[in-house]
Amino acid sequence: xxxxxxxxxxxxxxxxxxxxxxxxxxxxxxxxxxxxxxxxxxxxxxxxxxxxxxxxxxxxxxxxxxxxxxxxxxxxxxxxxxxxxxxxxxxxxxxxxxxxxxxxxxxxxxxxxxxxxxxxxxxxxxxxxxxxxxxxxxxxxxxxxxxxxxxxxxxxxxxxxxxxxxxxxxxxxxxxxxxxxxxxxxxxxxxxxxxxxxxxxxxxxxxxxxxxxxxxxxxxxxxxxxxxxxxxxxxxxxxxxxxxxxxxxxxxxxxxxxxxxxxxxxxxxxxxxxxxxxxxxxxxxxxxxxxxxxxxxxxxxxxxxxxxxxxxxxxxxxxxxxxxxxxxxxxxxxxxxxxxxxxxxxxxxxxxxxxxxxxxxxxxxxxxxxxxxxxxxxxxxxxxxxxxxxxxxxxxxxxxxxxxxxxxxxxxxxxxxxxxxxxxxxxxxxxxxxxxxxxxxxxxxxxxxxxxxxxxxxxxxxxxxxxxxxxxxxxxxxxxxxxxxxxxxxxxxxx
Numbered sequence: 495x496x497x498x499x500x501x502x503x504x505x506x507x508x509x510x511x512x513x514x515x516x517x518x519x520x521x522x523x524x525x526x527x528x529x530x531x532x533x534x535x536x537x538x539x540x541x542x543x544x545x546x547x548x549x550x551x552x553x554x555x556x557x558x559x560x561x562x563x564x565x566x567x568x569x570x571x572x573x574x575x576x577x578x579x580x581x582x583x584x585x586x587x588x589x590x591x592x593x594x595x596x597x598x599x600x601x602x603x604x605x606x607x608x609x610x611x612x613x614x615x616x617x618x619x620x621x622x623x624x625x626x627x628x629x630x631x632x633x634x635x636x637x638x639x640x641x642x643x644x645x646x647x648x649x650x651x652x653x654x655x656x657x658x659x660x661x662x663x664x665x666x667x668x669x670x671x672x673x674x675x676x677x678x679x680x681x682x683x684x685x686x687x688x689x690x691x692x693x694x695x696x697x698x699x700x701x702x703x704x705x706x707x708x709x710x711x712x713x714x715x716x717x718x719x720x721x722x723x724x725x726x727x728x729x730x731x732x733x734x735x736x737x738x739x740x741x742x743x744x745x746x747x748x749x750x751x752x753x754x755x756x757x758x759x760x761x762x763x764x765x766x767x768x769x770x771x772x773x774x775x776x777x778x779x780x781x782x783x784x785x786x787x788x789x790x791x792x793x794x795x796x797x798x799x800x801x802x803x804x805x806x807x808x809x810x811x812x813x814x815x816x817x818x819x820x821x822x823x824x825x826x827x828x829x830x831x832x833x834x835x836x837x838x839x840x841x842x843x844x845x846x847x848x849x850x851x852x853x854x855x856x857x858x859x860x861x862x863x864x865x866x867x868x869x870x871x872x873x874x875x876x877x878x879x880x881x882x883x884x885x886x887x888x889x890x891x892x893x894x895x896x897x898x899x900x901x902x903x904x905x906x907x908x909x910x911x912x913x914x915x916x917x918x919x920x921x922x923x924x925x926x927x928x929x930x931x932x933x934x935x936x937x938x939x940x941x942x943x944x945x946x947x948x949x950x951x952x953x954x955x956x957x958x959x960x961x962x963x964x965x966x967x968x969x970x971x972x973x974x975x976x977x978x979x980x981x982x983x984x985x986x987x988x989x
């Protein structure tokens with residue numbers, strides 16, 4: 495395989511965290527009780543892609559075991575329904591538009607996560623955690639934006655999405671098919687080692703090995719750091735297209751390639767669990783399992799399912815932003831429980847702060863402490879509101895409790911369009927919302943029935959939330975810049 499130096503490659507191209515709880519925070523911040531933390535972020539896994547939420551023609555026994563031994567969150571949202579933005583929100587506890595990150599950063603992007611922002615890794619380092627990331631980063635590929643500059647001690651993985659290379663989704667180099675394609679701009683896809691050097695330039699066969707390769711590295715990380723407090727961020731590239739699966743799972747599911755890939759992802763979770771148990775550190779380890787956004791529906795049988803939720807990735811409908819989430823922490827999180835309270839990946843940072851006693855970021859964040867929910871305190875409601883931003887900075891919907899107001903906007907739609915029969919990109923359409931639409935998500939999670947005419951007071955209440963959001967975070971759709979937004983990092987500012 496061709497070896498490339500990373501330096502040459504890089505030239506291409508409502509903080510509301512104080513929640514009263516009957517359990518004192520001091521119970522979680524003593525040195526001896528600090529848990530190891532394993533955060534697993536799957537790419538493009540839809541709400542219905544695991545056994546507990548409706549997967550069919552394949553099984554996910556290890557993920558289902560996590561839920562049986564932990565807590566399943568049924569009302570859990572990604573920060574935004576696209577890759578870079580979602581990861582920015584997860585790692586900083588902010589709506590991604592607050593910190594200037596939107597969409598999916600391309601290999602020629604000149605921006606990335608700002609060094610002034612505090613990541614989960616940087617926060618945990620103040621408590622002596624050793625931090626590793628294995629898998630997809632996607633918060634800037636230039637050296638100043640990479641994980642080692644943002645609190646991580648080790649890094650092995652891709653700097654961005656696995657489809658950002660000069661190869662079509664069927665594995666054929668794009669130069670042999672369409673020299674006018676945008677994919678002609680992409681450099682070879684690098685696999686970056688922890689020392690900031692590129693490992694191998696991936697081939698299609700390498701993508702088939704990617705899940706196993708990440709898993710082996712994750713197991714090694716746990717083994718090497720089992721005698722100290724560690725934070726492992728395992729950000730799988732799958733089930734993002736192009737799908738890749740090892741021979742040990744190829745053809746094993748009845749659903750086809752997507753089912754095979756999900757089976758291998760589930761196997762990966764099982765290997766993590768077995769390793770923790772082998773070294774008897776499972777009881778002092780918090781595992782968080784979730785997805786960066788909903789299923790990418792226009793990839794036909796190479797995509798998953800939203801479990802009946804409307805639309806998918808790239809939209810602010812429920813199928814784009816409501817994702818599976820399971821947390822396991824023996825002796826702390828009651829086993830076999832379900833949480834149906836509103837929560838989001840932006841809440842993970844402040845929650846880990848509450849658990850470890852690590853100081854919160856100095857800058858304003860939007861996440862809330864959901865530790866009481868994890869402990870099974872059913873009367874606590876840490877979060878009542880959620881904002882659905884998309885595009886660069888467009889406020890497309892707002893939610894209070896179970897009421898969601900979809901605001902006028904134009905966006906992608908899959909409903910009524912037939913995906914490509916061979917599993918490659920199928921057609922999508924544009925849907926224009928002309929006036930606010932109100933949905934009662936308790937009764938209508940599929941967002942089929944606009945009930946705005948029957949609940950004018952709810953529409954008014956939600957519009958007031960939208961106006962508060964616009965004053966703080968802005969809204970391109972109403973030409974409001976917002977007063978609370980911060981700039982991303984930029985190589986132009988450094989050079």
